[in-house]
Amino acid sequence: MKIIQILTIVVSSLVALNSNAAVKIQQWQTSTGSEVYFVENHDLPIVDLSVNFAAGSAHDTAEKSGVAGITKYMMTLGADGMTDEVIANKMADIGAILSGDFDADRAGFKLRTLSSAREQTLALDVFIKVLQKPDFPEAVLAREKARIISGLQEAETQPESISNKAFMKAMYGSHPYSLDESGEVDTVAKIKREDLQNFYSQYYGAKGAVIAMIGDLTREQANKIAENISSGMPKSVAIAPIPPVAYPTKAIEQRIVHPASQSHILLGYPGIKRGDPDLFPLYVGNYILGGGGFVSRLTEEVREKRGLVYSVYSYFMPMAELGPFQIGLQTKKDQADDALKLVRETLDKFLKDGVTESELKAAKANIIGGFPMRIDSNGKILDYLAVIGFYKLPLSYLDDYNAKVASVTTAQIKEAFNRRLKAENFVTIIVGDAAK
Numbered sequence: 001m002k003i004i005q006i007l008t009i010v011v012s013s014l015v016a017l018n019s020n021a022a023v024k025i026q027q028w029q030t031s032t033g034s035e036v037y038f039v040e041n042h043d044l045p046i047v048d049l050s051v052n053f054a055a056g057s058a059h060d061t062a063e064k065s066g067v068a069g070i071t072k073y074m075m076t077l078g079a080d081g082m083t084d085e086v087i088a089n090k091m092a093d094i095g096a097i098l099s100g101d102f103d104a105d106r107a108g109f110k111l112r113t114l115s116s117a118r119e120q121t122l123a124l125d126v127f128i129k130v131l132q133k134p135d136f137p138e139a140v141l142a143r144e145k146a147r148i149i150s151g152l153q154e155a156e157t158q159p160e161s162i163s164n165k166a167f168m169k170a171m172y173g174s175h176p177y178s179l180d181e182s183g184e185v186d187t188v189a190k191i192k193r194e195d196l197q198n199f200y201s202q203y204y205g206a207k208g209a210v211i212a213m214i215g216d217l218t219r220e221q222a223n224k225i226a227e228n229i230s231s232g233m234p235k236s237v238a239i240a241p242i243p244p245v246a247y248p249t250k251a252i253e254q255r256i257v258h259p260a261s262q263s264h265i266l267l268g269y270p271g272i273k274r275g276d277p278d279l280f281p282l283y284v285g286n287y288i289l290g291g292g293g294f295v296s297r298l299t300e301e302v303r304e305k306r307g308l309v310y311s312v313y314s315y316f317m318p319m320a321e322l323g324p325f326q327i328g329l330q331t332k333k334d335q336a337d338d339a340l341k342l343v344r345e346t347l348d349k350f351l352k353d354g355v356t357e358s359e360l361k362a363a364k365a366n367i368i369g370g371f372p373m374r375i376d377s378n379g380k381i382l383d384y385l386a387v388i389g390f391y392k393l394p395l396s397y398l399d400d401y402n403a404k405v406a407s408v409t410t411a412q413i414k415e416a417f418n419r420r421l422k423a424e425n426f427v428t429i430i431v432g433d434a435a436k
Helices: 003-013 067-077 084-093 117-132 138-155 159-172 185-190 193-203 219-231 279-291 297-305 333-353 357-375 378-390 397-406 410-420
Strands: 026-029 035-040 046-053 097-102 107-114 210-215 252-257 262-270 311-316 324-332 427-433
Touching: 026 219, 035 219, 035 378, 046 117, 046 378, 067 084, 067 097, 067 107, 067 117, 067 138, 067 193, 084 097, 084 117, 097 117, 107 117, 107 378, 117 219, 138 159, 138 185, 138 193, 159 252, 159 262, 159 324, 159 427, 210 219, 210 378, 262 333, 279 297, 279 311, 279 333, 279 357, 279 397, 279 410, 297 311, 297 324, 297 333, 324 333, 333 410, 333 427, 357 378, 357 397, 357 410, 378 397
Parallel strands: 035 210, 252 427
Antiparallel strands: 026 035, 046 107, 046 210, 097 107, 262 324, 262 427, 311 324
16 A cells, blocks of 8 residues: 555544643744744654745735745745656655645745654655755746736636735735735736745745644654754845734725626725734624624525525634735625625624624634634644744643633623724725626
């Protein structure tokens, strides 16, 4: 049986930690200044690790939008003389998985490998070369630029992509959070290999790296891996923080004509940062408003009672600076105005009256009851470690989670929502508006 099959069977047959057990996070710095977050767990013969950098799309410029995302992706397509095919084959041969994440704040690289000496050594060798010695091959860059441009051109025809892009630009204006993570057709076309090399040298330094690990390792082994990863990365200067977000001073509404049979509607306002003290009141309150699926008010009022939408939701997306609070819905074009009016009325009532004790009790029970599913695998815990490390959250974040949820009151929810959201200044985007 191939190693990849063995790995798949092991992962699917077991869970990483007893869901009732505390997640014991160890934290330290490497000799070159990288932050390390580690959970030792020998239940599975697997090692999961990630390395995150402050190298997301918010570190692009409007003139070179797309450089951050292409740099991150190209690092996995050629390193230390290895082609993308060689990298993929080496990983497949030992059952390892190379993946990653990318958003406005950060660029992340992930590795999953068996913990046996041979497989772990070979997987880490490739992974470290990807981080330390990217080649940015010219031919691959030309190929990927063509692919990205094609994808951007296709996205320009899709109502969901159009609405998301317009929403972020309307809300954030000239702030870098308004930049599309994939760039723009004209900016991507102008990106050169030198741009990627310069971005890598500036943003992929050891001092800014956050290394997260969980799995079948001792502290000594984890420290050795972290040192090997960080020792060969650039010694870059300090990275300028993402600038603060300005709140909209008046309402913005854009109606974009589109031939789609339904309208895609987004409305919202700058929300909260990571680590914000209002996080739990807003999170629990939003579960009641629109984050709890069929038990949320928006679904009940707009879909179930009136049948005006196919779907409706709301969420807060905490980021390094104020991430968006967003309400989204899709409906028939001729129902768009009625649906939007009812969404606004539901939100206004929520802000005015707050939530009931019975709603709060049910929301807490659902959130706390579902929490074990959030940490029932190494991969899920790894993602939390990366977030805790990157955003400098308390090491007790996971252990405190349920207690924080349980302590939320109806008064806290009402106060936090009214202080953080100004419905009269919301951004509203309607794509699929019927031509007048």
